Amino acid sequence: MFLSNSTLGEVVWTQVKFKVNAYLGTLVSLIVVQILGLILSMNGTSSMSTNFNNTDFQIVWITADTVIIFVSIWALFLGNVITTKGYRNTNFSFVTNGISNNLSNIIVLIIMSVFAGVTTFLSHYILRLVVPLFNDVGYVKSGSIIDDPLSSIASMGLMVGLILMISAGGYLWGTLVYIHRAYMFLLIVLIITLPTTKTGQMILQFIFADNGSLFVLNVKFVCVAIIFFVLAMLSSYRLEVRR
Amino acid sequence: MSNFGILSILPILGILFIIWRLLRLAKSTSNRINWAQRSNKWILCIYIVVLLLAVVVYEATQTNGEEALTSKEYTTFINKNNVFQQAFENNEESKLDSKFLIEEWTQELEGDSLEVILNGSDVLMNIEWTDSKEQLVEAKMYRTYSYMGGINMGKEIPLPTLEVKDNQIILTAIPQKERTYYRFTNELTFFSTVNNLDAREQRRVIGHTYIYLKVPKHINVIDKDGLQFY
Numbered sequence: 505m506f507l508s509n510s511t512l513g514e515v516v517w518t519q520v521k522f523k524v525n526a527y528l529g530t531l532v533s534l535i536v537v538q539i540l541g542l543i544l545s546m547n548g549t550s551s552m553s554t555n556f557n558n559t560d561f562q563i564v565w566i567t568a569d570t571v572i573i574f575v576s577i578w579a580l581f582l583g584n585v586i587t588t589k590g591y592r593n594t595n596f597s598f599v600t601n602g603i604s605n606n607l608s609n610i611i612v613l614i615i616m617s618v619f620a621g622v623t624t625f626l627s628h629y630i631l632r633l634v635v636p637l638f639n640d641v642g643y644v645k646s647g648s649i650i651d652d653p654l655s656s657i658a659s660m661g662l663m664v665g666l667i668l669m670i671s672a673g674g675y676l677w678g679t680l681v682y683i684h685r686a687y688m689f690l691l692i693v694l695i696i697t698l699p700t701t702k703t704g705q706m707i708l709q710f711i712f713a714d715n716g717s718l719f720v721l722n723v724k725f726v727c728v729a730i731i732f733f734v735l736a737m738l739s740s741y742r743l744e745v746r747r
Numbered sequence: 748m749s750n751f752g753i754l755s756i757l758p759i760l761g762i763l764f765i766i767w768r769l770l771r772l773a774k775s776t777s778n779r780i781n782w783a784q785r786s787n788k789w790i791l792c793i794y795i796v797v798l799l800l801a802v803v804v805y806e807a808t809q810t811n812g813e814e815a816l817t818s819k820e821y822t823t824f825i826n827k828n829n830v831f832q833q834a835f836e837n838n839e840e841s842k843l844d845s846k847f848l849i850e851e852w853t854q855e856l857e858g859d860s861l862e863v864i865l866n867g868s869d870v871l872m873n874i875e876w877t878d879s880k881e882q883l884v885e886a887k888m889y890r891t892y893s894y895m896g897g898i899n900m901g902k903e904i905p906l907p908t909l910e911v912k913d914n915q916i917i918l919t920a921i922p923q924k925e926r927t928y929y930r931f932t933n934e935l936t937f938f939s940t941v942n943n944l945d946a947r948e949q950r951r952v953i954g955h956t957y958i959y960l961k962v963p964k965h966i967n968v969i970d971k972d973g974l975q976f977y
Contacts, residue, residue, distance in 0.1 A: 528787040533769045535794050540765075548929070549936060552896055554953060557869060559904045559924040563896035566931045577766045585770050625933065626798040629805050632931050639929065644897040646931035650806055659933040 512604055519608035523586075524615060530582055534620055537578045538627045541571030546635055563644070566635060568628045572663055575624050579667045580691075583613060583674025587682055606737045613671045621664030625656070658718045665725035672732035679736040824892040824952045831891050835957055838875050843959065847889040849906065856882040856914045861962060862969040867920035868907030872958045874968060885961040886916065891954030898928055906956060916958075 510518075548564035555561065586609055629648075636643065649656045680687035698704035711728065715721040827844065834842035854861075861884055863872065888909065893900040903926060910917040962968060 528791065530770060532787050532790050533766075533772070535790065536769055537766060552951070554895055554951065556893055556895075556900050556953060557904045557907065557956070558867065558920045558922070559900075559926055561895060561898075561900055561904070562925070562927045563898065564927060564929050565896075565936070566929055567934065567936050569936050572935060574762065574766070577762050578770070581763075581766055581770050623794070623798060626802060628931065628933065629798065629801040632805050633801055633808075635929060635931075639927075642898075642903075642926065642928040644928055644930040647933060648806055649802060652933075656933050659935065662935060 512607075515604045516607045516611065519604060520611045520615075523608060523612045527586065527612065527616070530585070531616065531619065534575065534578055534616075534623070537574045538571055538624060541574035542627055542631055545570040545631055546638070566628075566631055568624060568659075568663070571624050571627055572666065575620050575663075575667060576670045579617065579620060579671040580674040580677075582616060583671035583676075584678035584681075585674075586612065587675060587678030602740055603737070606733075606740060609675065610672075610733050613675060614668060617668035617671055618664050620667045622660060624663050624667075625660040658722075662718055662722050662725075665722040665729070669725040669729040669732070672729040672736070676732045676736040676739070679739045683739060821894065821952055824894060828891040828952060828954050831889070831957075832955075835871070835873055835889075835959065838873065840875060840959060840961075843887075843889065847891050847957075848887060849890050850888040850909065852886050852911055854884045854886060854911055854916075856884060856966060858914055859965060860914060860967045860969055861960075862915045862971070864915060864917045865920075865972045866907075866918060868918040868956075869920070870907060870918055870956045870958055872960065874960045874962050876964045877961055879963040880965070881963060882966070883963070884966065886911075887959045889957040889959065891957070892952055893954040895951045895953070896928070896930055901954065918958075 545566060545568070549567045549569045551562055551564045553560065553562040632646070647655060677687070677691055680690060698708055711724050712721070715724070830842075831844055831847060834840075888906075890901055890906065904924075905921050907918045907920050910919070960968075
């Protein structure tokens, strides 16, 4: 019997507010990661050239690809880090159980993924302003948020979906490591086996290729994220007692 | 796994290590320093303001720059270039699109010969032999569409210089140049269904400069450069 009864939703919401504040440091590290990616993007992601009337003609594409690679790896570690001992200990500030802890972690990861996706998209505009200052070259008018809002929202959504999927993978990985330390090598095994084995290639191809539209790709990202989160919750079902 | 495979994984592991250290540093900093929480909020607020400002400034200042083309427009340009090339090869002057006409001139020759000097210029030529007994040569210069990655190369790069003398046509290539353009895109190259490398290759249409000559049959056309006439 308690003086006050809290619903699961209230408990989760309290934890989410606390965790978002407690993990602000990870968002600062995200900024550092994005700046690092932006610096490496300044020379362009890809280029195309031809010779026309005695003139070597080159077009350099500057995209958010490098930044998103860096942020994706940040997301992987973010998902993993919040399952580590230091972060788990913050749960002792609350009366909690496995479900509310997992749900609050997932909501925190969703919030951070949205933040990371939106800021990654917007960070590209810093490049658009800075690169012309250092290069005396021509520019092709490029689609911006106002010119092409739908495409911009689709790109932003794709970045959020990708980051969410990878952070969910990191969360599952961290949860498995909590069960047994041998799972720590799972990521390295996956990095090596996914692109080199037939099954791995099929999985990668199913998720990343053969997509009719960006929307379908994004739906796949979210579905994979949900699968990872559910697996993480199922794995941690009997891990309420601290080891 | 091949050496290349191993080498390609090394940078990923390097980035993994750097980001892991950054996260560890962020965690230890927020644990040790009490003011870190407040400063973190400030850093995040400033960063968000900078990002939003960047968007506003970019939207307000991006007035110049070349307009990008759609893939549909590229297909149209490629088709029109092909139709022109076909008509040019088949000596069908009436089918040569006047949109591509840059210059036309009539030249009265003094002797019975016409010399064409190219001086390194990349020009395709065709001669239509006429039954005329006069010394008049009619010439037309065309240039078809050339676009790459949204840039109208025809507009950016000048034509070879043309000099018409008594019985000579002298074309001189422009000096060797390099032109670089930057193009920003919100699309992620490795996921985009429309902006992958194959699609980019389709976004390239390279045209030519053509000269169509109408020469009486009794005139001898001299080509010291070994030019291939159609």
